Amino acid sequence: MNWRLVLNLLSKLMVLEAALMLPSFFVSLLHGEQALLVFGVPILALVALGLPMTLKQPASKDVHAREGLAVVALSWVLLSLFGTLPFLLSGVIPGFINALFETVSGFTTTGASILNQIEGLPHGVLFWRSFTHWVGGMGVLILTLAILPKLSGSAATLARAESPGPTFSKVVPRMRDTARWMYAVYTVLSLAQLVLLLISGLPLFDAFIHTMGTAGTGGFSNRNASVGAYDNPFAEGIITVFMLLFGMNFAVYFKLLRGEGRASFHSEEVRAYWLLAASAILVTTLLLIPQYGNFFTALRYSSFQVSSIMSTTGYATTDYVLWPQFLHILLLLLMMVGACAGSTAGGMKVSRVVMLRKAGAREIGQATAPRRVRLLKMDRKTISEETLRSVLVFFVIYMGFLFLGTLIASMDGHDFATSFSAIISCLSNIGPGLNLVGPSGNFDIFSPHVKVLLTFLMLAGRLEFIPLLTLFHREMWKTGH
Amino acid sequence: MRIIIIGDGKVGHSIAETLVEEDHEVTIVDRSEAALQRSQETLDAMVVKGNGVNVDTLLEAGATDADILIAVTMSDEINMLSCLTAKRLGARYAIARIRDPEYNKSLSFLMKELLIDYVINPERIMALEISRMLRYPFTGTIETFARGRVEMMDFRLGRDDALVGMTLGDLYRKKPSLPRVLFCAVQREEEAIIPKGDLVFEEGDHIYVAADVLTISQFFRQIGKNTSDIKSVMILGAGRISYYLCRLLLDMRMQVTVIERDEDRAMEFAEMLPEASVIMGDGTDQELLMSEGLDQFDAFVTLSGLDEENIMTGLYAKSAGVRKVIVKNSRDNYMDILGVIGLESVVSVRQVTGNTILRTVRTRGAADSAAAVERMYRLMDGAVEALEFIAQKDEFFINIPLKSLTVNPSALIAVIVRDGQVHIPFGDDVIKPYDRVVVIVKGNNVQRLSDIFIKGMP
Numbered sequence: 001m002n003w004r005l006v007l008n009l010l011s012k013l014m015v016l017e018a019a020l021m022l023p024s025f026f027v028s029l030l031h032g033e034q035a036l037l038v039f040g041v042p043i044l045a046l047v048a049l050g051l052p053m054t055l056k057q058p059a060s061k062d063v064h065a066r067e068g069l070a071v072v073a074l075s076w077v078l079l080s081l082f083g084t085l086p087f088l089l090s091g092v093i094p095g096f097i098n099a100l101f102e103t104v105s106g107f108t109t110t111g112a113s114i115l116n117q118i119e120g121l122p123h124g125v126l127f128w129r130s131f132t133h134w135v136g137g138m139g140v141l142i143l144t145l146a147i148l149p150k151l152s153g154s155a156a157t158l159a160r161a162e163s164p165g166p167t168f169s170k171v172v173p174r175m176r177d178t179a180r181w182m183y184a185v186y187t188v189l190s191l192a193q194l195v196l197l198l199i200s201g202l203p204l205f206d207a208f209i210h211t212m213g214t215a216g217t218g219g220f221s222n223r224n225a226s227v228g229a230y231d232n233p234f235a236e237g238i239i240t241v242f243m244l245l246f247g248m249n250f251a252v253y254f255k256l257l258r259g260e261g262r263a264s265f266h267s268e269e270v271r272a273y274w275l276l277a278a279s280a281i282l283v284t285t286l287l288l289i290p291q292y293g294n295f296f297t298a299l300r301y302s303s304f305q306v307s308s309i310m311s312t313t314g315y316a317t318t319d320y321v322l323w324p325q326f327l328h329i330l331l332l333l334l335m336m337v338g339a340c341a342g343s344t345a346g347g348m349k350v351s352r353v354v355m356l357r358k359a360g361a362r363e364i365g366q367a368t369a370p371r372r373v374r375l376l377k378m379d380r381k382t383i384s385e386e387t388l389r390s391v392l393v394f395f396v397i398y399m400g401f402l403f404l405g406t407l408i409a410s411m412d413g414h415d416f417a418t419s420f421s422a423i424i425s426c427l428s429n430i431g432p433g434l435n436l437v438g439p440s441g442n443f444d445i446f447s448p449h450v451k452v453l454l455t456f457l458m459l460a461g462r463l464e465f466i467p468l469l470t471l472f473h474r475e476m477w478k479t480g481h
Numbered sequence: 482m483r484i485i486i487i488g489d490g491k492v493g494h495s496i497a498e499t500l501v502e503e504d505h506e507v508t509i510v511d512r513s514e515a516a517l518q519r520s521q522e523t524l525d526a527m528v529v530k531g532n533g534v535n536v537d538t539l540l541e542a543g544a545t546d547a548d549i550l551i552a553v554t555m556s557d558e559i560n561m562l563s564c565l566t567a568k569r570l571g572a573r574y575a576i577a578r579i580r581d582p583e584y585n586k587s588l589s590f591l592m593k594e595l596l597i598d599y600v601i602n603p604e605r606i607m608a609l610e611i612s613r614m615l616r617y618p619f620t621g622t623i624e625t626f627a628r629g630r631v632e633m634m635d636f637r638l639g640r641d642d643a644l645v646g647m648t649l650g651d652l653y654r655k656k657p658s659l660p661r662v663l664f665c666a667v668q669r670e671e672e673a674i675i676p677k678g679d680l681v682f683e684e685g686d687h688i689y690v691a692a693d694v695l696t697i698s699q700f701f702r703q704i705g706k707n708t709s710d711i712k713s714v715m716i717l718g719a720g721r722i723s724y725y726l727c728r729l730l731l732d733m734r735m736q737v738t739v740i741e742r743d744e745d746r747a748m749e750f751a752e753m754l755p756e757a758s759v760i761m762g763d764g765t766d767q768e769l770l771m772s773e774g775l776d777q778f779d780a781f782v783t784l785s786g787l788d789e790e791n792i793m794t795g796l797y798a799k800s801a802g803v804r805k806v807i808v809k810n811s812r813d814n815y816m817d818i819l820g821v822i823g824l825e826s827v828v829s830v831r832q833v834t835g836n837t838i839l840r841t842v843r844t845r846g847a848a849d850s851a852a853a854v855e856r857m858y859r860l861m862d863g864a865v866e867a868l869e870f871i872a873q874k875d876e877f878f879i880n881i882p883l884k885s886l887t888v889n890p891s892a893l894i895a896v897i898v899r900d901g902q903v904h905i906p907f908g909d910d911v912i913k914p915y916d917r918v919v920v921i922v923k924g925n926n927v928q929r930l931s932d933i934f935i936k937g938m939p
Contacts, residue, residue: 065522155525173483173506173527381530384514 001476002067004058006074009144013075014050016144017082018043020135021128024086028124034090038124042085066476068157072141073467076459079140080104086128092121097448097455104455106132107140108462109344111219111314111431112422114444114451118224123205130212130220136462137216137246137344138186139163146179161467165341165349166391171254185253186344190215193242200235210235210315214242217345219314219431226439228317233300236317240307244277247311247339268379269351273310273340276350280306280334284327291323309334312346314431316439328417328434335424336398346429346461348398355383355391397465401427405457409450422446426454427461482506484842485547485572487533487563488554489516492578492603494524495835496551500842501525508542511554533563536570545571549845551838553578553601561595568596574845576838580604582721599841603834608725610833611807614826615711615780616733617701624858626691626869626919631896631903633665633691633858633867636706640684643704650678660699661905662692663895665921666865673864675893675923689860691867691895691919693903711779711805712736717764717794718785719743719750722809722830726782727757738773740764765790767797780805788812795824866922867895870930874914878934884908891923892933 021043028035063071083106084099093099098114105112106129118126135143139162145155155175160168170178190211197207209222223229227239252270265271284302285295292298301318308315309331320331338347355378362374376383405423410416414436421433422443432439446454460468470476482505486493489511497520500507507526510533511517517528531538533552544550550567552560557579564575576599584591585602592600617634624633638645644652649664667674668687674680682688692700714730716723719741730737737757741747744761751759762769764785775781781798783791788810795808807826810819819827844857858867872879878886883906888894897904898917904910912918920933927933 157522170527173508173525174504175525177506386514 001070001478002058002060002064004056005060005063006067006070007053008056008058009071010075010078011050011053012148013078013140013144014046014082015054016140016147017079018046018050020131021046021086024124024128024131027127028122031123033122033124035124038086038090038122039128041089042082045085046082063155063157065157066470068161069467069470070476072158072161072463073471075141076107076463076468080107080459083107083128083132086125090122090125092125095448097451098444101443101451101455102129103132104458105431106130106218106220107136108429108458109133109137109216109218109312109346110426110429110458110462111213112425112437112443112454112458113220113431114442116442116444118222121222126209126222127205130209130218130222133216133218133220134190134212135216137218138183142179142182145175146183162463163342164346164462164464165249166352166355166387166394167341169251171251181254182250185250185257186215189242189245189253193238196238197235200232200238202230202232202235206230210239213315214239214313215246215344217243217246217311217313217339217343217429219308221315226316227304228439236300236304239315240304243307243311243313243315246313247307247343247345248273249340249342251342266379268354269340269349272354273350276334276337277306277310280310280330284330287324287327305331306334309430310337311339311343312428312430314425316432319438319440321435321438321440332421332424332434335421335428335430338428346427348395348428351378352391352394354378355388356395358383359388359392394464397469398427401457401460401465405453408453409446412445412447412450414445418445422454423457426457429458429461482548482842482845483543483546484508485510485539485542485544485550485567487511487550487552487560489513489520489528490553490555491831492834492838493551493553494520495831496553496838497524497526499835499839505842508547510538510542532559534559534566536566539563539567539570547572549574549576549842551576551842553834553838557581557584561591561597564597565595574598576601576841578603578834580721582724601834601837603830604721605725606833606837607722607809607828607830608729610828611722611726611782612729612733614807614828615714615730615735615782615805616698617706624867626867626896626898626917630693630898630901631691631919632694632697633689633895634697635668635687635689635860636701638682638684638686638688642684642706644682644688645684646681648679648681649676656703659703660692660696662690662697662700663893663905665689665691665867665893665895666860666923668860668864673860673923675865675891675921689865689921692905696903713778714738714780714782715740715770715773715775715778715798715803717781717783717791719746719759720784720786722784724750724753726784727754731756738778740769740773765794770794770797771801775803776801778803780807782807782809784809788815792819792824796822799823864923866924866927867919868922868927869917869919872912872914872916872918872930876931878912878931879914880911882909882911887935889933889935892927893921894933895919895921 021039025035025039028039080100080103083103087093087099087102093102101114141158141162145159159175171181172178193214194207194211197210206222213220221227227236249270281303284306285298288298288302289295292301304317305320336348337353338349339345341349341351358376362376365374376388402423406420409419409423417434418436422437425431425433436445437443484500484505485508486497487510489509497507497509501524508529509520509526510529510531512532514530517530520526521528529538529542533554544567550564550572552563554560560577560579564577568575575597577597578601580602588600653659664676666689667676713736715738717740719739723739727737738760739750739757740760740762741750742763747759747761760773775798781803783795785791791808791810795806799806806824807828808824810827810829811831816827860867894906896919897906897912899913918930
């Protein structure tokens with residue numbers, strides 16, 4: 001392990017985090033809040049700690065798989081630790097565990113909150129809370145790759161570890177260009193949403209908060225009742241569409257821009273994603289007609305809620321805990337699936353589910369005709385056995401964490417649906433769950449040790465397990481490699 | 482530039498490595514998942530799995546707006562077809578590796594019909610490299626201009642060389658019989674100098690000279706760098722490189738002996754090259770080598786397929802007192818040790834092929850910004866460029882004696898080639914339409930031939 005290099009990259013990341021706090025600092029300043037204490041101190045601390053270390057150049061600049069994984073995992077931990085400072089210094093969240101939960105929930109774009117009363121909190125802190133969504137959605141290291149001069153030949157290792165999905169492929173040959181390109185699309189889409197939300201009548205600050213929450217598929221709002229507080233169908237429609245757009249694989253936008261529109265919709269994952277979303281919305285709408293009285297009202301609430309859950313955003317316009325039991329389970333399943341690989345969303349990802357289905361079908365086929373050679377294809381390309389294995393392992397780890405997590409969470413004595421959905425919600429980076437942690441509920445009901453567990457699960461889920469879990473592997477800490 | 486490399490083998494990978502380092506946008510295409518996996522982990526390049534002839538694969542790799550496509554797969558046929566397909570899709574320049582001598586006979590036809598812009602034959606390049614090492618053991622680089630008529634070489638001035646302490650002006654006054662070559666550039670420590678008449682040569686200077694092939698070897702003979710030092714060469718192994726090498730050496734009237742173990746190959750070789758003496762036997766057998774008079778030969782070249790055999794036999798030849806021993810080695814990690822154990826002249830197919838391709842790519846890169854450049858070489862890490870132009874008939878300097886034109890002080894007109902004749906230009910010479918003109922320039926701001934003249938002065 002090249003520790004010098006890891007430290008160098010981590011210190012660069014600290015300086016970057018200081019820069020990322022600047023917008024919140026100005027928002028805070030603009031609203032006449034304690035900007036200097038709440039953001040000035042953390043910025044100075046980050047620069048003072050990070051800058052001297054960035055100047056020390058490591059002897060070797062090669063990022064191997066180990067260093068890549070370590071940098072990704074450690075940088076997310078580090079960012080989250082320093083990210084708590086504005087919450088702690090402003091006194092909005094006094095306890096460290098609570099502050100860490102909220103920060104990790106922000107960076108991992110989960111959107112689960114322990115705050116009971118959001119309205120009336122300082123603007124700067126609320127802005128920071130949502131800004132972590134925006135940065136965490138596309139990825140901090142991808143941002144680093146886009147900004148920093150050429151890191152090394154194998155910088156793609158970092159992006160691969162941070163970018164969600166079973167495989168990572170660049171859209172252009174150079175990693176830096178790929179990273180820049182991804183952030184460009186991300187920014188343009190975000191600005192488009194911001195403008196539309198302003199037109200729909202949201203105040204500027206609220207439009208910013210909800211754009212960042214949607215773009216990162218996070219789900220933090222500055223209103224207690226989330227998006228439902230505005231009772232504005234136009235704004236709800238915009239957010240619904242953009243939640244689904246941000247849940248789509250970003251490579252699709254690249255292909256669209258290059259004029260390969262048709263080809264982009266040949267992607268099996270994208271088609272499965274839209275099909276799943278459309279059918280879930282249809283079923284939900286039909287089942288909700290009795291409750292809401294007419295088709296269109298039912299469609300308004302169901303489309304928003306299904307999109308919010310599938311894209312792992314977690315906004316709410318209504319308390320779906322009051323919906324029929326069947327829909328609870330449907331939403332839980334959608335929570336596990338999540339959205340597309342290569343998007344800002346969480347969950348298992350549609351592509352993994354498609355691969356798992358194909359692998360299952362192959363195994364059954366193999367039992368009937370054992371000698372037949374069967375290749376698994378996706379987008380007309382063979383899925384390598386290695387990719388397939390990683391997908392299976394991902395599924396096993398996800399399920400393992402889900403059941404073990406539920407066991408530990410149940411020690412707090414809440415009902416099964418609450419504990420189970422809280423774990424799924426954190427693993428898939430959604431935000432709300434069912435019953436006590438539903439849209440009108442709150443994660444503050446859990447004891448500190450369960451909060452620590454949930455914090456860990458959010459990070460593990462966002463990084464898709466492997467990078468974070470390697471930190472707990474003996475091989476990682478061995479010297480002499 | 483956007484570069485697509487078809488074939489992620491040894492050569493493909495090492496070219497990709499250098500090109501990524503030089504900040505090009507590189508996409509690698511291969512059929513093997515394992516090879517691509519390795520490249521993806523170690524290089525900042527895009528990888529595409531598939532057959533390089535397949536249109537979909539090439540489209541995915543971005544062939545439509547690729548600046549260069551380099552096809553270096555195992556198969557000549559795939560390489561040729563990849564070039565054709567990619568060029569039809571819109572790639573601007575295509576390089577193919579073609580090894581089979583069968584194809585090399587009809588190369589110009591193939592190149593024209595299959596839209597291949599540059600063909601690399603690694604075995605032939607190796608043979609050329611080795612023949613150069615045998616011909617001019619003291620020179621580092623040879624570049625050719627005007628379709629091979631003009632050669633440019635560099636040599637280092639030793640302490641006892643006659644040139645040391647003389648100025649360029651003195652040289653021809655004191656030695657009127659010295660063949661006229663052009664002193665293109667001098668590298669003194671880190672500095673690049675375009676020599677004028679008053680430059681004093683110093684020990685340790687790297688001097689680049691250019692002239693036609695015959696003149697240049699006469700020049701070296703006269704200044705005491707004896708070129709035809711080596712009269713007889715023994716070669717181990719009768720493969721393709723040996724074939725090309727023998728051809729070249731026999732053309733230079735050297736005496737060649739080839740040792741080959743395989744009977745059929747030995748017979749075939751003897752048939753193809755009746756002037757060479759072919760010996761059937763085990764080249765690693767020291768007694769056989771001595772009985773064939775190894776110690777009487779001026780040079781020994783090992784070209785068998787096994788690195789270990791080449792190295793051991795090479796060491797033996799060295800100990801037997803052969804003056805020049807050249808060893809073929811295909812493993813990069815052996816390179817350093819070989820120097821330590823006394824084998825200084827080591828050639829590797831991969832390196833030679835890679836270097837040739839890289840040079841072509843760099844030339845392309847420079848030619849991109851200056852469409853008028855026919856050929857370009859960078860000397861001394863790019864401090865000096867040698868450019869070849871074809872003069873157009875409506876340019877202002879046509880038919881004006883050079884002494885009436887003012888040439889930029891950091892540039893030099895090196896050679897003019899007219900109707901196949903090579904001229905070293907003097908003040909009374911003129912540039913005529915369609916002459917090939919080679920100029921040497923410091924820096925890299927010359928795009929057209931007219932750029933080297935300062936206008937408006939008599």
